[in-house]
Amino acid sequence: MTTQVVSANRLDNGRVVYLAPSGQWIGALSEAEVAHDATAAESLLHRAATAIIDRLIVGPYLISVTAATGRPQAERLREQIRATGPTVAPAHHDRAA
Amino acid sequence: MVAIYHYDDADRTLVRERVAQFRDQVDRRLSGALTEEEFRPLRLMNGLYLQLHAYMLRVAIPYGTVSADQMRVLAAIARRYDRDYGHFTTRQNIQFNWIKLEETPDLLHDLAQVDMHAIQTSGNVIRNVTADHYAGAAADELDDSRIYAEIIRQWSTLHPEFSFLPRKFKIAVTASATDRAALKVHDIGVRLHERDGAPGFEVMVGGGQGRTPMIAKTIRDFLPEHDLLSYLEAILRVYNRQGRRDNKYKARIKILVHDLGAAAFAAKVEAEWAEIKDGPLGLPEAEVARIRHHFQPPAFRDLDAPNSLHVAKARIDPAFARWLRINTHAHKQPGYAIVDVSLKPVGGIPGDATADQMDALADIAAQYSFDEIRVTHTQNLVLPHVEEGALHAVWQALGRHGLATPNVGLASDIISCPGMDYCSLATARSIPIAQAISTRLADLDAQEDLGVLGIKISGCINACGHHHVGHIGILGLEKNGQEYYQLTLGGDPGADASLGEVIGKSFSAGGIVDAVEKITVAYRALRTPGEAFIDAYRRLGPAPFKETLYAAA
Numbered sequence: 001m002t003t004q005v006v007s008a009n010r011l012d013n014g015r016v017v018y019l020a021p022s023g024q025w026i027g028a029l030s031e032a033e034v035a036h037d038a039t040a041a042e043s044l045l046h047r048a049a050t051a052i053i054d055r056l057i058v059g060p061y062l063i064s065v066t067a068a069t070g071r072p073q074a075e076r077l078r079e080q081i082r083a084t085g086p087t088v089a090p091a092h093h094d095r096a097a
Numbered sequence: 098m099v100a101i102y103h104y105d106d107a108d109r110t111l112v113r114e115r116v117a118q119f120r121d122q123v124d125r126r127l128s129g130a131l132t133e134e135e136f137r138p139l140r141l142m143n144g145l146y147l148q149l150h151a152y153m154l155r156v157a158i159p160y161g162t163v164s165a166d167q168m169r170v171l172a173a174i175a176r177r178y179d180r181d182y183g184h185f186t187t188r189q190n191i192q193f194n195w196i197k198l199e200e201t202p203d204l205l206h207d208l209a210q211v212d213m214h215a216i217q218t219s220g221n222v223i224r225n226v227t228a229d230h231y232a233g234a235a236a237d238e239l240d241d242s243r244i245y246a247e248i249i250r251q252w253s254t255l256h257p258e259f260s261f262l263p264r265k266f267k268i269a270v271t272a273s274a275t276d277r278a279a280l281k282v283h284d285i286g287v288r289l290h291e292r293d294g295a296p297g298f299e300v301m302v303g304g305g306q307g308r309t310p311m312i313a314k315t316i317r318d319f320l321p322e323h324d325l326l327s328y329l330e331a332i333l334r335v336y337n338r339q340g341r342r343d344n345k346y347k348a349r350i351k352i353l354v355h356d357l358g359a360a361a362f363a364a365k366v367e368a369e370w371a372e373i374k375d376g377p378l379g380l381p382e383a384e385v386a387r388i389r390h391h392f393q394p395p396a397f398r399d400l401d402a403p404n405s406l407h408v409a410k411a412r413i414d415p416a417f418a419r420w421l422r423i424n425t426h427a428h429k430q431p432g433y434a435i436v437d438v439s440l441k442p443v444g445g446i447p448g449d450a451t452a453d454q455m456d457a458l459a460d461i462a463a464q465y466s467f468d469e470i471r472v473t474h475t476q477n478l479v480l481p482h483v484e485e486g487a488l489h490a491v492w493q494a495l496g497r498h499g500l501a502t503p504n505v506g507l508a509s510d511i512i513s514c515p516g517m518d519y520c521s522l523a524t525a526r527s528i529p530i531a532q533a534i535s536t537r538l539a540d541l542d543a544q545e546d547l548g549v550l551g552i553k554i555s556g557c558i559n560a561c562g563h564h565h566v567g568h569i570g571i572l573g574l575e576k577n578g579q580e581y582y583q584l585t586l587g588g589d590p591g592a593d594a595s596l597g598e599v600i601g602k603s604f605s606a607g608g609i610v611d612a613v614e615k616i617t618v619a620y621r622a623l624r625t626p627g628e629a630f631i632d633a634y635r636r637l638g639p640a641p642f643k644e645t646l647y648a649a650a
Contacts, residue, residue: 012127013197014151058133058147076578078517081526082149086518088446088528090182 525573
């Protein structure tokens with residue numbers, strides 16, 4: 001199986017978060033806890049279910065990552081964009097006509 | 098007084114009670130009294146989605162009409178609750194991308210202060226009613242289509258029978274031979290016209306885009322004004338009873354109309370209508386007059402002699418002359434013009450506007466356009482009532498805020514959905530493709546030479562970027578983890594609507610920009626003098642364009 005981390009959105013503000021080894025839900029994918037097998041992935045989801053009950057997060061799911069550098073990076077573009085934000089700069093105040 | 102529907106006490110009470118109700122629902126969600134499964138339909142009923150990065154709130158702008166005061170509140174919301182910008186959509190609404198659930202009740206409270214809300218901007222209900230963005234101003238219109246759009250809005254708002262339809266439902270209204278509202282790709286399109294001097298409606302049903310695009314079928318050529326709501330009610334009743342609820346991909350009314358056939362569907366509507374046409378939904382003339390009163394033309398000055406100041410300025414300033422040619426349109430009132438405000442700067446994000454730009458627009462509208470602004474389904478804005486003598490000043494004021502790009506209707510006036518940069522449903526990015534194409538085709542002389550050319554981009558099969566009706570349509574897909582872009586040609590959203598044809602195998606992100614440019618080069622070579630792109634395509638078919646794209650491959 002691929003290596004995975006669990007991601008979700010915070011309930012209160014909707015921001016993208018990942019479960020860290022500390023048990024905290026953090027914004028940095030690179031600091032997320034990595035599951036290397038199915039049992040570990042199941043454990044991540046189980047802890048996420050607890051976080052739902054605690055009203056911290058919504059919609060947790062596993063995402064595939066590569067961890068070649070020791071820090072997880074999302075495999076799919078969609079998850080890369082979730083991790084780092086839109087690839088386009090929002091409207092600027094100083095647009096020229 | 099600005100020509101907009103003015104809430105009465107009942108309207109205000111309804112909206113404020115809804116804010117209080119949602120505040121309680123949010124409190125209960127945050128306290129754990131409601132689960133996400135219980136809360137999700139409640140937040141969607143208030144336009145609040147959970148998107149890729151955060152909550153997104155879609156605010157209703159009925160038929161795209163917004164006052165200067167309302168625009169200022171939208172700007173303030175962008176600053177206080179978002180990241181200083183908002184995104185105007187193909188449904189004449191505005192979306193805010195970075196909303197916090199815990200702040201949403203306060204945001205809705207702020208909206209309610211200027212008679213705005215997010216009710217029915219999501220869910221399987223009748224959504225925001227859209228209309229001709231030049232309504233009340235266009236020289237070619239028969240009447241102000243917003244009058245009927247507002248009547249439909251009032252009928253459809255919190256309609257108890259239609260709060261759980263099989264799927265979402267979109268209605269558009271025009272009152273002109275020129276279709277500026279894409280009627281034929283709506284669940285219902287309503288077009289006001291005249292017969293023997295009396296007004297009535299052509300009713301089209303079953304259009305739509307998404308994964309199964311279809312052109313609406315006319316099921317009534319001429320419906321008397323009095324019968325508008327009872328007939329719409331009959332259509333909705335047939336759909337509500339017989340539309341599929343077992344498969345969300347087959348649940349839109351277009352599937353029902355297609356499966357039954359337009360004639361059989363119409364017969365069912367007529368049978369239903371016969372039961373209710375003489376009931377309470379008949380439109381009394383007095384009620385139409387009451388609504389019409391809200392849309393009285395503003396206090397235009399009586400400008401007998403044409404003001405030639407803008408003509409003189411245009412003679413000495415080619416940039417102003419270009420903007421006049423491209424971004425202004427004929428007004429019904431002598432001495433006035435309609436001004437298109439482009440939200441498509443070269444390399445920009447289609448439909449985005451900063452809080453500062455919204456405030457600037459509000460100021461300009463207050464000074465020059467009787468406090469009125471319109472949102473177009475092509476993701477631009479409109480100042481509907483500008484004195485010709487003020488056009489130069491308006492152009493300069495817009496230009497100071499990056500709002501005077503003279504490209505409305507041209508190749509760089511691209512419709513684009515938010516795509517995978519924001520949307521949780523998307524399969525590919527669309528904004529970067531729009532940016533790259535508008536940059537590649539930026540030369541304004543070349544764009545004018547190309548003429549009217551609608552490039553429309555969707556980041557998934559749901560087609561929010563209207564690619565099916567793009568002269569050049571682009572659909573972003575994911576294959577094996579890579580973004581690919583499918584090209585369609587020959588779509589058109591107008592009165593002679595057509596769906597684009599897939600032209601061949603898809604392109605990479607870089608390749609699609611080259612492909613679009615090649616299509617424009619081929620069109621230039623193949624057109625007859627004065628022939629628009631869509632007319633050339635309809636004459637020539639796909640073959641020469643396919644050859645251009647794939648022959649050397």
